[in-house]
Amino acid sequence: MPEGSRGFVRDLRLRWACEEAGLSYAVATVPVDDRAINHLDRQPFGQIPCLNDGELEIFESGACLLHLARKSEKLMPRDPVGEADTLQWTIAALNSMAMVTVPWWFLKICGDDDNQLTGWLRQRLDHLEKVLSEREWLAAGRFTVAGQLMADALRISEVRAFSDRPATEAYVVRATERPAFKKARAGQMALFEAGDETGVPPGRPG
Numbered sequence: 361m362p363e364g365s366r367g368f369v370r371d372l373r374l375r376w377a378c379e380e381a382g383l384s385y386a387v388a389t390v391p392v393d394d395r396a397i398n399h400l401d402r403q404p405f406g407q408i409p410c411l412n413d414g415e416l417e418i419f420e421s422g423a424c425l426l427h428l429a430r431k432s433e434k435l436m437p438r439d440p441v442g443e444a445d446t447l448q449w450t451i452a453a454l455n456s457m458a459m460v461t462v463p464w465w466f467l468k469i470c471g472d473d474d475n476q477l478t479g480w481l482r483q484r485l486d487h488l489e490k491v492l493s494e495r496e497w498l499a500a501g502r503f504t505v506a507g508q509l510m511a512d513a514l515r516i517s518e519v520r521a522f523s524d525r526p527a528t529e530a531y532v533v534r535a536t537e538r539p540a541f542k543k544a545r546a547g548q549m550a551l552f553e554a555g556d557e558t559g560v561p562p563g564r565p566g
C-alpha cells in the first residue's frame with residue numbers, strides 16, 4: 361500500500377465499527393502483489409477489506425458494516441424509522457458522496473488540481489454542510505454506520521482542506537475524536553509500524 365494510505369486503508373472502517381460495537385476481531389493481511397491471482401475468489405476486484413464471520417464471507421466495506429450493524433444496535437437502531445434513516449445515509453455516503461470525493465481526490469493527487477469534478481464536489485459538500493449545520497449526527501439522531509461512513513469519506517485531508525465548511529469540519533472532528541476511531545486507527549498504524557521494523561510492509565511476502 362502507498363505511504364499516504366496509512367490510516368486510510370479501508371479495513372479501518374471494519375475495525376472502527378467493531379470497536380464501537382465491542383465486537384472482538386482479528387485482522388489478517390492479503391499478499392498484495394498476488395491479489396489478482398490469489399484474492400479474486402474472495403474479492404472479485406482484488407481489493408481489501410473482506411470480512412469472515414463464522415461460515416459467512418463478505419466483501420465491500422459498506423456491506424461489511426451493514427453486516428456488523430445487524431449484530432449490534434450500537435451501529436444501527438432497530439426501530440424501522442431509525443433503520444431506514446441509517447440505510448439511506450449509508451448509501452448516500454457510499455454513492456452520492458464517495459462517488460465524487462474519491463475520483464476528485466485521485467485526480468488531485470495525480471496533479472490535476474482544478475479538475476472537472478471540482479464543481480460537482482463543491483455542490484455535494486455545500487448540500488451536506490447545510491444538513492450537518494442542523495444536526496449532530498447524520499442519521500437516527502446518533503452515531504450509526506451511516507455517520508461513520510460519511511465521516512470516513514469526508515476525513516480525507518484534501519477534501520477537508522477543499523474549502524471552509526465549519527459544520528462539516530466539526531462533524532469530522534466529532535467522529536474522529538471517538539475512542540473507537542482512535543483505537544481502530546492505532547491498530548492499523550501499528551501494522552504498518554511493525555512492517556517498518558521488519559522491513560516487510562503489510563501484504564508483502566516476508
Ligand SMILES: N[C@@H](CCC(=O)N[C@@H](CS)C(=O)NCC(=O)O)C(=O)O
Nearest residue numbers: 368369370406407408409420421422
Ligand atoms: N468499494 C471497495 C473499495 C475497496 C478499496 O478501494 N480498497 C483498496 C484499499 S483501501 C484496495 O484494495 N486497493 C487496491 C486495488 O483497488 O487494487 C470497498 O469499500 O470495500
